[in-house]
Amino acid sequence: MTTNIIEVKNLKKAYHDGITETVALSGVTFNIRKGEFVAIMGPSGSGKSTLLHLLGLLDSPTSGHYSFNGKQVTSYSGDELAQLRNKEIGFVFQSFNLLARTTVLENVKLPLVYSDVPEHEWNERATKAIEDVGLGHRIGHHQAELSGGERQRVAIARALVTDPEVIFADEPTGNLDSKSGKVVMSIIQRLNEKEGKTIVLITHETSTAEHSERIIRLRDGELESDTQVKKRLSADDEYVK
Amino acid sequence: MTYAHLFKTSLTGLTTNRSRSALTILGIVIGITAIMLVISLGGGAQALILGQVQGLGTNTIAIIPGREPTGPSDVSALYSDSLKIKDVQALQNKANVPDLKFVMPTVFGAGTAAYEANAYQVSVFGATERLAEIFDLTPNRGEFFTSDDVLSRTDVAVIGSKVVEHLFGSDNPVGQKIKIKGRNFKVIGTLPPTGGGSLFNFDSMTLMPYTTAQDYLLGIKYFNRIITQTGTDAQVPAAAQDIARTLRDSHNITDATKDDFTVQTQQDLANRLSTITGALTWFLVAVASIALFVGGVGIMNIMLVSVTERTREIGLRKALGATDKDILSQFLLEAVLLTAIGGLVGIILGASLAYIIAIVLSKGLGVNWQFIFPWSGAIMGLVVSGLIGLIFGGYPASQASKKSPIEALRYE
Numbered sequence: 001m002t003t004n005i006i007e008v009k010n011l012k013k014a015y016h017d018g019i020t021e022t023v024a025l026s027g028v029t030f031n032i033r034k035g036e037f038v039a040i041m042g043p044s045g046s047g048k049s050t051l052l053h054l055l056g057l058l059d060s061p062t063s064g065h066y067s068f069n070g071k072q073v074t075s076y077s078g079d080e081l082a083q084l085r086n087k088e089i090g091f092v093f094q095s096f097n098l099l100a101r102t103t104v105l106e107n108v109k110l111p112l113v114y115s116d117v118p119e120h121e122w123n124e125r126a127t128k129a130i131e132d133v134g135l136g137h138r139i140g141h142h143q144a145e146l147s148g149g150e151r152q153r154v155a156i157a158r159a160l161v162t163d164p165e166v167i168f169a170d171e172p173t174g175n176l177d178s179k180s181g182k183v184v185m186s187i188i189q190r191l192n193e194k195e196g197k198t199i200v201l202i203t204h205e206t207s208t209a210e211h212s213e214r215i216i217r218l219r220d221g222e223l224e225s226d227t228q229v230k231k232r233l234s235a236d237d238e239y240v241k
Numbered sequence: 242m243t244y245a246h247l248f249k250t251s252l253t254g255l256t257t258n259r260s261r262s263a264l265t266i267l268g269i270v271i272g273i274t275a276i277m278l279v280i281s282l283g284g285g286a287q288a289l290i291l292g293q294v295q296g297l298g299t300n301t302i303a304i305i306p307g308r309e310p311t312g313p314s315d316v317s318a319l320y321s322d323s324l325k326i327k328d329v330q331a332l333q334n335k336a337n338v339p340d341l342k343f344v345m346p347t348v349f350g351a352g353t354a355a356y357e358a359n360a361y362q363v364s365v366f367g368a369t370e371r372l373a374e375i376f377d378l379t380p381n382r383g384e385f386f387t388s389d390d391v392l393s394r395t396d397v398a399v400i401g402s403k404v405v406e407h408l409f410g411s412d413n414p415v416g417q418k419i420k421i422k423g424r425n426f427k428v429i430g431t432l433p434p435t436g437g438g439s440l441f442n443f444d445s446m447t448l449m450p451y452t453t454a455q456d457y458l459l460g461i462k463y464f465n466r467i468i469t470q471t472g473t474d475a476q477v478p479a480a481a482q483d484i485a486r487t488l489r490d491s492h493n494i495t496d497a498t499k500d501d502f503t504v505q506t507q508q509d510l511a512n513r514l515s516t517i518t519g520a521l522t523w524f525l526v527a528v529a530s531i532a533l534f535v536g537g538v539g540i541m542n543i544m545l546v547s548v549t550e551r552t553r554e555i556g557l558r559k560a561l562g563a564t565d566k567d568i569l570s571q572f573l574l575e576a577v578l579l580t581a582i583g584g585l586v587g588i589i590l591g592a593s594l595a596y597i598i599a600i601v602l603s604k605g606l607g608v609n610w611q612f613i614f615p616w617s618g619a620i621m622g623l624v625v626s627g628l629i630g631l632i633f634g635g636y637p638a639s640q641a642s643k644k645s646p647i648e649a650l651r652y653e
Contacts, residue, residue: 053647058560058646059645078564079566082562091561097553110558110561111561111562113242114563162562
């Protein structure tokens, strides 16, 4: 029996600008199992980014229940959420978000600085994560010297370094050419299959979403559909070495 | 987050923007430099003045006519003619003041000295032959006047080096006659240049017996100052009291608050001058502190810009697990490091400038100006600049810590 790592019930998020209320998410309910690879799709304005912020503990819902890895996180304090993000969540962003003028190794070590991992393990852990994404030869390079695909792989290594339960990837291939995008998707898929990481992927491209097992579609802040992917794409099949 | 990494993170933040960091701390550098300079020079000036005062001999007691005014309506402070010859005689009486080695009445005046076609504005200083001993004056040509000259009101003068230069050029003035206020005085000696550092500038003075100056030049019957010396320093306090009592007797004063004279020991004078130079120094420090304040506002301004610019970095760090406190500490430490570095540069710069000025003053003016490294100023400067970082960096740092992590996810 597999447990749910994410349980969302009637989750709502509304923004107030003082006069009007804009509803970004009007009550969604779903679960994600441990080790599942889920894609969240929807046109812009559908609320998928808002959902990712809530699931990734970067923002708090207006109402509803959210249980992350068995914890009722809606009642957690800012510091507790920061600790959870550090330990159990890895983020991969569309625009990479690496620190400027900093080496690959330093970038990947960044989450460890805020963790309780003892310092003597940092280099070993970071080096392993960098090798896992195939960038062992780039470890001392500055991010400016890397291609877009390589930068995104550094970001994946950074997400992996604390050995989190879930990786949230927000349009990870959005800024990449198709070849680099496939390399990134093959790494993400491998993390799911080989290392059993739960992956929550946000995308608006059907071809990217079909790498997952299950697609949740949002429209106007509501759950439109929740379907299993019948014919999964494997990034390795298409990736020409 | 460990302190070592906090420090490293903040330092990286600063070195990423070196030229901006340098410009940001300029205000602090200037402020601390100014404060160091003022304190160091103030200390040097104080040492110089005290050295001069004490050079007169700490066993010297001066009696000045009039008293410290106790209020705006206290007109008796103006009794400038209260010291007469009978006071001098009373003081010379060993029964009144047993510890005095000598009593020297003096008078001052000014006039134009002329020789042939040359004229020069001089200060006239009338005293007794003891003057040479007190101020260690040795004529380089001729000789000083004697007690006989004082007794018989001889028309003689000893002139300073500037007076010689303006009236006689390179000629020997000894034996010549100079004219002051229509009366001829025979030059019997000249003084070597004393330099500008002396409290009394003898270079442009004409010295003569006080009797001569009183009767023939100034037309007064009183003294501007009576200078006395005791045998030892330890006798000064008792002698000062004896002098005051003797003069009250002589002036029929019963109430000490109605004195028409002031007894001033060198120690009093030194204390007073210290107070004045000290007050002046702190006033200038206060002025220089304005630069520090402006520097602090500059720091706050740049830090606020920096926080806005680095929104993505802040958001990213938070997404990766940084707490509000981590971010607050990072930006606060950046500000404190900035200002402390500024303070350190200011201390080095200020001390170096003060050192150079001390050398220039010593060599250029021939005064014994000592360089004083103001340790108190340095420590204060470092503490104050660090505090400025805390105060003016606090607001931007708290703004940074309040930023929401989702801002990192906002696309460019």
